[in-house]
Amino acid sequence: SVQAHKEEDNPEKTMEVNGLTPVPDSYDYDLIVIGGGSGGLAAAKEAAKYGKKVMVLDFVTPTPQGSSWGLGGTCVNVGCIPKKLMHQAALLGQALQDSRKFGWQFTEEVKHNWMTMTESVQNYIGSLNWGYRVALRDTKVTYENAYGEFVGPHTIKATNKKGIEKLYTAEKFIIATGERPRYLGIPGDKEYCISSDDLFSLPYCPGKTLVVGASYVALECAGFLAGLGLDVTVMVRSILLRGFDQDMANKIGEYMEEHGVNFIREFVPIKVEQVEEGTPGLLKVTAKSTTGDQIIEGEYNTVLLAIGRDPCTRKIGLDKVGVNINEKTGKIPVNDEEQTNVPHIYAVGDILQGKLELTPVAIQAGRLLVRRLYAGATTKCDYVNVPTTVFTPLEYGACGYSEETAVEKFGEENIEVYHSNFWPLEWTVPSRDNNKCYAKIICNIQDNERVIGFHVLGPNAGEVTQGFAAAIKCGLTKEQLDNTIGIHPVCAEV
Amino acid sequence: VRGYPEFMRTAQSYHGRPIFALFCGDKDAEGRSWCPDCVTAEPVVRKELHNLPDQSVFIYCLVGDRAYWKDPNNEFRRNLKLTGVPTLLKYGTPQKLVEEECFKAELVRMLFTED
Numbered sequence: 001s002v003q004a005h006k007e008e009d010n011p012e013k014t015m016e017v018n019g020l021t022p023v024p025d026s027y028d029y030d031l032i033v034i035g036g037g038s039g040g041l042a043a044a045k046e047a048a049k050y051g052k053k054v055m056v057l058d059f060v061t062p063t064p065q066g067s068s069w070g071l072g073g074t075c076v077n078v079g080c081i082p083k084k085l086m087h088q089a090a091l092l093g094q095a096l097q098d099s100r101k102f103g104w105q106f107t108e109e110v111k112h113n114w115m116t117m118t119e120s121v122q123n124y125i126g127s128l129n130w131g132y133r134v135a136l137r138d139t140k141v142t143y144e145n146a147y148g149e150f151v152g153p154h155t156i157k158a159t160n161k162k163g164i165e166k167l168y169t170a171e172k173f174i175i176a177t178g179e180r181p182r183y184l185g186i187p188g189d190k191e192y193c194i195s196s197d198d199l200f201s202l203p204y205c206p207g208k209t210l211v212v213g214a215s216y217v218a219l220e221c222a223g224f225l226a227g228l229g230l231d232v233t234v235m236v237r238s239i240l241l242r243g244f245d246q247d248m249a250n251k252i253g254e255y256m257e258e259h260g261v262n263f264i265r266e267f268v269p270i271k272v273e274q275v276e277e278g279t280p281g282l283l284k285v286t287a288k289s290t291t292g293d294q295i296i297e298g299e300y301n302t303v304l305l306a307i308g309r310d311p312c313t314r315k316i317g318l319d320k321v322g323v324n325i326n327e328k329t330g331k332i333p334v335n336d337e338e339q340t341n342v343p344h345i346y347a348v349g350d351i352l353q354g355k356l357e358l359t360p361v362a363i364q365a366g367r368l369l370v371r372r373l374y375a376g377a378t379t380k381c382d383y384v385n386v387p388t389t390v391f392t393p394l395e396y397g398a399c400g401y402s403e404e405t406a407v408e409k410f411g412e413e414n415i416e417v418y419h420s421n422f423w424p425l426e427w428t429v430p431s432r433d434n435n436k437c438y439a440k441i442i443c444n445i446q447d448n449e450r451v452i453g454f455h456v457l458g459p460n461a462g463e464v465t466q467g468f469a470a471a472i473k474c475g476l477t478k479e480q481l482d483n484t485i486g487i488h489p490v491c492a493e494v
Numbered sequence: 495v496r497g498y499p500e501f502m503r504t505a506q507s508y509h510g511r512p513i514f515a516l517f518c519g520d521k522d523a524e525g526r527s528w529c530p531d532c533v534t535a536e537p538v539v540r541k542e543l544h545n546l547p548d549q550s551v552f553i554y555c556l557v558g559d560r561a562y563w564k565d566p567n568n569e570f571r572r573n574l575k576l577t578g579v580p581t582l583l584k585y586g587t588p589q590k591l592v593e594e595e596c597f598k599a600e601l602v603r604m605l606f607t608e609d
Contacts, residue, residue, distance in 0.1 A: 127588035134595065137604050 029055045031373075032156055032170040034148040034316065037073020039349030039362030040176035041132060046370040048139040055168060056141055057148035057158050061180075064190040067198045070129030071136075071143065074178050074350075075359040077125055082200035083220055085121045087391045090227025094393075098430035112228045114205035122201055150317035154344070157317075172373065175323075175332065175340075175347040176366065177316060179309035179357070184212070188272030192283050193303040196221060204279040206230065207301030212269055214240045216390045218306035219252065223393040226261045233262040233298070235269065237290055241390070245402035248438075248455050255394040255436055255457075266290045272303055311351040321345065326353055336380050338369045346373075356386050387454075387469035389462035394436060397465030399472055401453040406442045415452075416443045418478070424459055441481070449478035496520075496556045498569035504553055505585055512550040513585035514606065516596075517576060519563060520556050528560045535580040535596035542602045553585075 031047050033040045036058025044056045060077075062068045069077035089112070096110050136143045146158035146166070154169045181195035194202065196217055207230065211222040214236040226232040234256075241249035257263055267287040276282040280301035287296050311330040318325055318332075324341045325332050331353035338346045346369055349362035364381050371377035387399035406415050419440035427433065442453030454468045468476075495504050505513055516539050519529030527533050546552055557563055557570050557579060570576045583590035584605060595601050 123588055130587075130589045133604065133608075134591070134601060137600055138595075138598065 027154060027169040027171050029053045029142075029168060029170040031055075031172050031174065031370075032057065032148070032168060033174045033176060034156070035073070035176035035178055035312075035349070036071045036132070036143065037176060037178050037349065037362070038075050038359040039178075039366040040073065040174065041071075041136075041366075042363040043174050043176065043348060043366030043370050044141050045135065045139055046367045047374060048141045050370070050374040052374055054141045055170070056136060056143045057146055057156070058143070059145060059147040059159075059161075061147070063195065063197045064183075065194055065198045067201055069201070070126065071132045071145070072125075072129050076128050076132075078197045078200055080359055081125060081128070082121050083196075083224075084391060085124070086117065086200070086224045086228075087220065089117050090224040090393065093227055093229070098426075098432070101430040114228070115203075117228075118201065118203070148316065150321045150323075153321050153342075171344065173345045174366070174369070175313070175316070175318075175345065175351065176349045176362070177312040177351060179311050179350045181305060182308040182310050183305060184269060184307065186270055186272065188274070188283075189305065192272050192274055192281075193305045195305050199304060206304070207280045208299075209233070209302045209304055210235060210285055210298065210300040211304045211306060213306035213308070214238075214242070215306055215308065216241060216244075216392075217309075218304075219256065219392045220390065221304060221306060222261055223256060223391070226256070226259070227393055231262075232260075233264060233300070235264045235267055235287060237268050238266065244390070244396075245398065245404065245453075245455055247403055247440075248396055248398070248457060251436070251438060251457055252390070252392050252394060252396055255433075256392065258433075259393060264296070267296065269303075270295075275299060309350070309357075313351055329353070337372065338365055338381070355383055356388070358386065358388060361386055385469065385472050387465045389465055391462070394457055395459060395461035397454075397456045397461030399454045399465055399469040400451070401442055402455075403440075403442055403453065406444075406453055410444055410446070410452075414445050416445055416449065416478075417441070418443070422458065426459070441478070443478045451476045451478060451481060495553060497558060498573070501553065501555045508551045512547060513553060514546065514550060515553040515555055515583055515585055517555050517557050517570065517579055517581045517583075519579050520559050529563075529579050531593055531596070532580040535582070538597055538599055539580075539582055539602055542599055542606060545603050545606045547607070 030052040031054045033044045033054065033056045036056045040056060044054050047054045058071050060068045075081060093112060133143060144158055144160070146160040148156045148158050151157045151167070154171070156168050157165055158168060159165050181197055183189045199221060206225065209225055209230055209232050211218050211232065211234045214234070218234060219240065222232050222234045239246065239249070240253045253263065264287070267289055269285050269287045271286040273284045274281060275284050283300055283303055285298050285300060285303060313325050313330045313332060322342055323332065323345055332340055332347045332351050333353045334340055334347055338348055340347055348365045348369060350357040355361065361383065368377065368379050368381050371379070385400050387397065390396040401409070403417060417440055419438065421435050422437045422439065423434040424437060437458035439456040441451050443449040444452050451472055454465065454472060456464055495501050518532035518536065519527045521527045543552060558568070562568055563579060578593045580596045581590055581592050582596050582602065582605060589605060591601055591605055
């Protein structure tokens with residue numbers, strides 16, 4: 001690897017760091033990727049396939065509670081992967097209850113052990129971290145566990161956890177630094193509250209939990225914590241799942257409320273204090289109404305903040321190289337080829353302005369970008385009709401327009417919505433709700449009743465939605481859907 | 495060491511120190527293993543042993559004959575979650591190299607020297 005440059009050895013590099021010309025004609029690397037998450041790793045591995053000399057810099061600044069993790073980014077370590085596993089743990093708890101109605105007999109009461117679950121999940125994540133390191137090493141991508149920041153147009157300073165700095169140069173750069181959870185900015189938030197960054201490796205059961213927020217992160221976490229048997233309350237400032245179809249969001253909220261999750265609506269916390277130390281301890285939360293002067297207080301073992309995520313773009317030296325960011329949000333605007341305003345600097349993933357924050361989107365964007373850069377490809381990432389799923393206790397899968405957006409864009413008279421409640425066969429015997437699962441499609445009347453929105457609320461929503469997403473990409477119309485014979489007995493046949 | 499009980503006894507006796515283990519198929523009277531990949535991997539791994547961290551332990555473990563290994567319920571598969579031989583692993587962590595990965599000196603070195 002590269003030594004720190006001394007002034008005598010490399011006058012050109014020094015000049016560059018000082019902001020003067022020229023640029024050395026031979027760089028250390030063809031490509032440096034800042035950020036080893038979904039987007040960054042996909043891009044790095046793809047570039048290595050074309051024989052490029054690539055470096056990946058990945059560094060996790062520990063949370064206020066001290067949590068940190070290995071290579072792989074948010075999805076692998078503190079996002080999709082542990083979330084889905086814990087969601088599954090909660091579903092299995094429900095399945096155990098249902099199983100008695102199907103004839104399974106067990107006399108002991110069934111309890112959940114947080115530590116057992118967390119250890120297994122973390123073990124799996126560890127094997128993924130290791131797998132990525134093996135993959136990078138095997139494809140000759142250089143990986144440094146160091147914090148990267150721009151110090152010159154083609155130069156990055158990488159600082160490792162021991163504080164040792166090294167400089168590297170590259171012809172092109174991809175910024176894929178992702179986001180971190182936002183804090184409230186109230187007394188006690190950083191000292192006493194946790195975020196999703198801490199939750200999945202929490203070394204003790206969270207106990208009675210207050211989840212602040214109404215994002216999918218908040219609802220998914222509240223959902224599985226309640227499913228594991230914990231006392232959960234969700235404090236919501238205004239609406240649930242902003243940006244999602246509100247009809248579906250309300251149904252999700254209703255289901256959760258009927259199944260043991262408490263909701264406190266139209267309140268925001270203003271203060272968090274510690275009543276007792278411990279693992280978990282006891283915290284007192286004071287909250288104010290958003291519609292009046294009412295103040296309420298509550299005591300919880302754990303307060304989980306899930307009020308949004310902010311891009312990690314403010315402290316990586318973008319100002320030094322002239323890359324524009326949205327000052328308010330921190331997001332990076334790019335053209336449809338993921339290029340920033342500086343031609344040799346690109347960006348992918350959650351930090352992009354106006355694009356979906358999803359792992360598969362970042363991966364696809366990263367791969368296609370690299371193919372365009374080094375393999376002469378021209379395909380651009382298609383951000384339209386990207387399917388997604390929210391893993392709340394009642395899962396929600398969607399692809400395309402929400403009802404509100406469709407009405408706004410095409411006019412109410414030009415769209416037709418077909419919908420239906422359904423009762424999964426597996427829910428009948430254990431007498432689970434018969435009117436909660438729901439599916440709807442939104443069609444554009446003016447375009448052959450083309451399906452422009454697909455929404456389903458029910459078990460395995462993600463699995464169901466994936467196939468329909470492919471159909472929608474092919475231009476599925478209502479008629480074609482009607483002519484497709486259903487599989488029976490499955491939820492998807494509706 | 496040879497066999498699962500001996501491996502576990504040995505690993506436990508070194509509790510507290512980093513333990514690396516290479517699992518290979520049994521060798522015949524001439525010293526050749528029934529597992530061809532193990533034959534290829536062993537010299538590569540042995541050449542990297544000088545890179546082992548201080549205080550660490552390296553255990554070379556013969557798992558058994560081919561029939562024993564093929565049994566999906568053998569103790570190595572069940573308890574140590576081994577999926578193939580050769581396997582080179584850092585005991586107690588999810589870090590391991592399996593089969594062809596063991597042929598690559600770079601990867602072996604990474605397993606031994608990096609966190």
